[in-house]
Amino acid sequence: MKKENKIFGIYPVLEALKSDTVLDKLYVQKDIQNPKIQSIVDEAQATGTTINEVPIEKLNRLTRGNHQGIVAITSPINFPSLEATVEGVLAQNKTPLFLVLDQISDVRNFGAILRTAECTGVDAVIIQKKGGAPVSGDTVKTSAGAIFSIPVCKVDHIKDAIFYLQGSGITTLAATEKSNETIYQKNLNQALAIVMGSEGKGVSKSVLSLVDDSASLPLLGSINSLNVSVACGAFLYEVIRQRTL
Structure with a gap:
């Protein structure tokens, strides 16, 4: 059994994608211009993760840390094919x-x-x-x-x-x-x-x-x-x- 967790920041989210962690949602700061974030979005979309572009205020509410414009919500389960x-x-x-x-x-x-x-x-x-x-x-x-x-x-x-x-x-x-x-x-x-x-x-x-x-x-x-x-x-x-x- 896995817990739903928030992962925030460019490198932590990137590492989660490289591991076996299943992401359910990805919240990205609206209109942010960052190639690293765009590469994360592209990779997450390929795995079926839901992408939401949101105002920075939404990200600030999701976490009190330095989110760098990106917050991921992990899924509590894995999805078999x-x-x-x-x-x-x-x-x-x-x-x-x-x-x-x-x-x-x-x-x-x-x-x-x-x-x-x-x-x-x-x-x-x-x-x-x-x-x-x-x-x-x-x-x-x-x-x-x-x-x-x-x-x-x-x-x-x-x-x-x-x-x-x-x-x-x-x-x-x-x-x-x-x-x-x-x-x-x-x-x-x-x-x-x-x-x-x-x-x-x-x-x-x-x-x-x-x-x-x-x-x-x-x-x-x-x-x-x-x-x-x-x-x-x-x-x-x-x-x-x-x-x-």
């Missing part, structure tokens, strides 16, 4: 269950989803490198530590993950209120990856156009949507129900 993870799960000769999160941005939802995923035996959670909730100390807290018990794979694009899963013989099923069929009408006792969308927009149109199938949850009240972590729990427990009949 999607390919190695999927191959490892398929080699176990079991019915795999993956969870794909398309731009979940709220850290509390993310943590709650990880907790439910661990409780329901999800083999791995797949997220996009950019645009989603950070894997931070808050994620650890809201997941009740589940983040240390389930692989989290980062990919450049969710669409690439969908293609790879499909090519590996895994059915992709999107959760969307736009579907005319409910989750209870689907066969979930097969190699499966459930795709959950963002809090505001749901599963993106580009991803919906690629998945094998989609399903909704019945909504009997006047509100037309559920919290994404609640909806995810309903989907995952229907998988468990079908697989344990």
Whole structure:
């Protein structure tokens, strides 16, 4: 288990990049002109680190030391590759269950989803490198530590993950209120990856156009949507129900 830490200053951040330290976010002073910082940014981007250009006041709040215009936040976990993870799960000769999160941005939802995923035996959670909730100390807290018990794979694009899963013989099923069929009408006792969308927009149109199938949850009240972590729990427990009949 690793702690989330702040690393600041040009040379400490550079050394962290050269080591096995996984950086989750990099905060860089806006409009700073420093070739060493630019080389760090270029290298960090290549590893999928989220880069944020911020005013110097933000950096001053993050640390009281001499940050030299750059502060890195380390990730509390490592991220296995999607390919190695999927191959490892398929080699176990079991019915795999993956969870794909398309731009979940709220850290509390993310943590709650990880907790439910661990409780329901999800083999791995797949997220996009950019645009989603950070894997931070808050994620650890809201997941009740589940983040240390389930692989989290980062990919450049969710669409690439969908293609790879499909090519590996895994059915992709999107959760969307736009579907005319409910989750209870689907066969979930097969190699499966459930795709959950963002809090505001749901599963993106580009991803919906690629998945094998989609399903909704019945909504009997006047509100037309559920919290994404609640909806995810309903989907995952229907998988468990079908697989344990």
